[in-house]
Amino acid sequence: MVAVARRSAFPTGQPLSAYLADTGGDARREAVAETVAALAVGAAKISRLIAQGPLGGAHGEATGAANADGDVQVALDLQANAYILAALHRAPVAYFASEEEEAILTLAPDAPVSIAVDPLDGSSNVDVNVSIGSIFSIFPTEAAGATATFFRPGAAQLAAGYFIYGPHTALVLSLGQGVDLFVLDPICGAFHLARSGLGIPVQTKEFAINASNYRHWFPPIRTFFDDCLEGIEGPRGKDFNMRWVASLVAETHRIFSRGGVFLYPADRRPGYERGRLRLLYEAFPMALLAEQAGGAATDGIERILLKVPGELHQRTPLVFGSAENVGSIAGYHVDPSLVRDLPPLFRDRGLFSS
Numbered sequence: 080m081v082a083v084a085r086r087s088a089f090p091t092g093q094p095l096s097a098y099l100a101d102t103g104g105d106a107r108r109e110a111v112a113e114t115v116a117a118l119a120v121g122a123a124k125i126s127r128l129i130a131q132g133p134l135g136g137a138h139g140e141a142t143g144a145a146n147a148d149g150d151v152q153v154a155l156d157l158q159a160n161a162y163i164l165a166a167l168h169r170a171p172v173a174y175f176a177s178e179e180e181e182a183i184l185t186l187a188p189d190a191p192v193s194i195a196v197d198p199l200d201g202s203s204n205v206d207v208n209v210s211i212g213s214i215f216s217i218f219p220t221e222a223a224g225a226t227a228t229f230f231r232p233g234a235a236q237l238a239a240g241y242f243i244y245g246p247h248t249a250l251v252l253s254l255g256q257g258v259d260l261f262v263l264d265p266i267c268g269a270f271h272l273a274r275s276g277l278g279i280p281v282q283t284k285e286f287a288i289n290a291s292n293y294r295h296w297f298p299p300i301r302t303f304f305d306d307c308l309e310g311i312e313g314p315r316g317k318d319f320n321m322r323w324v325a326s327l328v329a330e331t332h333r334i335f336s337r338g339g340v341f342l343y344p345a346d347r348r349p350g351y352e353r354g355r356l357r358l359l360y361e362a363f364p365m366a367l368l369a370e371q372a373g374g375a376a377t378d379g380i381e382r383i384l385l386k387v388p389g390e391l392h393q394r395t396p397l398v399f400g401s402a403e404n405v406g407s408i409a410g411y412h413v414d415p416s417l418v419r420d421l422p423p424l425f426r427d428r429g430l431f432s433s
């Protein structure tokens with residue numbers, strides 16, 4: 080967890096444009112501000128399209144194509160990617176990395192910032208009318224090129240956030256000085272500050288995990304889960320509640336509203352050796368937001384913001400939310416005495432934590 084220098088209080092109700100204009104004349108902050116403003120334009124368009132539901136044309140229908148990571152693409156995935164890309168052509172963005180693009184695109188190579196996005200996260204929920212979102216991460220552009228720009232620790236991010244398309248559309252944003260919440264006014268089409276200084280409580284009694292994967296999990300996660308289910312009589316001494324929406328932005332938004340911890344661990348299924356979520360454009364932004372809100376984010380053990388992607392669509396196990404709970408989940412990964420059903424070989428501490 081990092082010490083967070085909070086941005087000085089900005090009055091709620093103010094438009095996002097006024098909030099972003101407060102750059103202190105710093106050229107890089109101005110570039111970030113222009114990029115966030117462009118994203119907000121793209122997100123407002125995506126929000127309108129989603130609000131039309133099936134009336135907006137091909138919606139949650141599979142396109143017959145898959146993205147670079149093998150996930151089925153629905154029509155809205157591609158539309159959201161196109162809207163964001165079009166909006167960014169007005170912004171000072173050098174490189175564009177997207178879940179929906181096989182390779183990094185070059186927009187304006189001399190521009191000071193670059194962006195990684197998941198244009199439509201949770202898109203398997205499109206037809207269910209459940210909250211989905213767009214996730215983004217803004218990096219300073221490196222002169223050495225796209226690889227040097229993105230393949231470095233997540234701590235290098237200048238800003239991160241997500242748009243959530245739900246009963247209302249909101250933007251949760253960090254420019255590196257705390258986390259603020261903006262809501263889209265559907266009448267005027269602009270985002271306004273609704274809450275500033277979002278915080279994640281340090282402890283929680285609520286966790287989110289896809290429990291249908293129980294049989295695939297490794298012993299540390301199974302033991303954590305079993306201990307939570309044992310409630311007040313078990314080793315954790317608390318009655319826990321569980322949630323799983325299967326939409327990362329929706330789970331994250333709940334954690335920002337009332338605390339909680341999210342887990343998508345690695346498991347034994349082929350292709351899930353590093354979990355399901357993507358390091359660059361899902362885990363990095365959520366980790367920055369979580370830390371900026373006083374929470375924590377790890378891959379089970381290591382801090383997400385210290386990890387370095389080796390490839391564009393690299394996956395990572397992800398655990399984030401209330402800091403004490405994230406810490407205790409790390410305990411299950413590094414302390415064999417906490418874990419049940421551990422094969423004898425793994426009782427060796429070195430093997431266990433590798």
Ligand code: FDP
Nearest residue numbers: 200201202203204289325326327328
């Ligand atoms: P989706 O594939 O629908 O975009 O980003 C991947 C993601 O959704 C997350 O939003 C969500 O948390 C997760 O996948 C759900 O995975 P499971 O279906 O395996 O539970």
